[in-house]
Amino acid sequence: MIKPxxxxxxxxxxxxxxxxxxxxxxxxxWKYDLGVxxxxxxxxxxxxxxxxxxxxxxxRDNPKARAEDVMWAFENTKVKGILxxxxxxxxxxILPFLSADGIKNNxxxxxxxxxxxxxxxxxxxxxxxxxxxxxxxxxxxxxxHWHPYSMYWFQKVFFxxxxxxxxxxxxxxxxxENNHTxxxxxxxxxxxxGYQKIQGNGIVRGELFGxxxxxxxxxxxxxxxxxxxxxxNKILFFEDIPEVCDIKYIGDFFEWLANNGYLQILNGIMIGxxxxxxxxxxxxxxxxxxxxxxxxxxxxxxxxGLNFGHSNPIFILPYGAKAELDVDNLKFSxxxxxxx
Numbered sequence: 001m002i003k004p005x006x007x008x009x010x011x012x013x014x015x016x017x018x019x020x021x022x023x024x025x026x027x028x029x030w031k032y033d034l035g036v037x038x039x040x041x042x043x044x045x046x047x048x049x050x051x052x053x054x055x056x057x058x059x060r061d062n063p064k065a066r067a068e069d070v071m072w073a074f075e076n077t078k079v080k081g082i083l084x085x086x087x088x089x090x091x092x093x094i095l096p097f098l099s100a101d102g103i104k105n106n107x108x109x110x111x112x113x114x115x116x117x118x119x120x121x122x123x124x125x126x127x128x129x130x131x132x133x134x135x136x137x138x139x140x141x142x143x144x145h146w147h148p149y150s151m152y153w154f155q156k157v158f159f160x161x162x163x164x165x166x167x168x169x170x171x172x173x174x175x176x177e178n179n180h181t182x183x184x185x186x187x188x189x190x191x192x193x194g195y196q197k198i199q200g201n202g203i204v205r206g207e208l209f210g211x212x213x214x215x216x217x218x219x220x221x222x223x224x225x226x227x228x229x230x231x232x233n234k235i236l237f238f239e240d241i242p243e244v245c246d247i248k249y250i251g252d253f254f255e256w257l258a259n260n261g262y263l264q265i266l267n268g269i270m271i272g273x274x275x276x277x278x279x280x281x282x283x284x285x286x287x288x289x290x291x292x293x294x295x296x297x298x299x300x301x302x303x304x305g306l307n308f309g310h311s312n313p314i315f316i317l318p319y320g321a322k323a324e325l326d327v328d329n330l331k332f333s334x335x336x337x338x339x340x
Contacts, residue, residue: 087114
């Protein structure tokens with residue numbers, strides 16, 4: 001995997017809207033500005049990609065314009081990192097308009113989660129390390145603060161080319177949903193119970209790969225063709241929004257993994273903390289029914305409750321980085337740097 005260069009104080013970050021284009025809408029722009037201010041306070045300069053703030057309607061109807069922003073950010077030599085404003089549900093529409101050579105020849109930090117996964121998987125096929133992590137509106141521009149846990153991992157992963165190391169659970173977290181229009185909206189934070197062993201045993205290592213359940217949409221005839229090599233000996237990270245990820249959905253996802261032969265060749269699985277007050281126990285039961293009872297993979301390590309994806313706060317996952325999962329001692333570590 002080709003790693004991007006690390007960030008330094010004063011570097012220029014480009015913000016893009018590869019999915020939902022709400023960042024430029026009148027009732028959301030204040031939150032975009034808040035996120036930009038916090039990035040600048042952290043020592044970075046920020047520029048909006050040319051089309052990224054043209055609003056939800058324009059960007060929904062013009063996937064080519066969103067793709068042009070992606071290419072502008074990668075090919076602009078002044079830009080050292082690229083940050084998604086928010087996720088959404090149709091970033092795959094930009095893929096036909098991207099230039100593989102233009103991206104591969106200009107490796108740089110690309111960060112975002114949720115529907116930004118489509119762009120991550122595209123870059124992964126090109127051999128580039130990108131980062132499943134902060135979106136501007138949903139992490140950095142949270143009303144009360146850029147949570148110290150999220151800020152720490154942003155700075156550690158992107159400004160430091162040393163080994164990332166062990167990632168411990170955040171002391172607190174919020175299951176509350178995001179709000180992008182209410183300036184007075186405050187999330188409630190509660191004590192974090194930490195990581196939870198679902199099944200398996202021992203310590204496993206492997207390169208990081210994953211995202212959300214939308215991976216099921218990428219079959220052999222799509223622009224992103226997921227194959228066994230994407231999953232072999234990997235540590236798979238998986239998360240999704242509670243509105244989609246009910247018990248049936250998580251069962252369907254693990255059945256999809258097994259039916260394609262992916263589940264059987266994974267080294268381990270880590271599941272992100274769901275943005276919900278509900279117990280994960282019914283989900284864990286369904287996972288074990290499939291993985292252990294149905295397919296006999298009783299030793300496959302699976303751990304839940306890691307702070308990434310649709311939750312707050314979050315750490316950042318570099319695609320392709322070597323990682324270690326220890327389900328017996330409830331530990332997770334990234335064994336190398338994400339940047340050079």
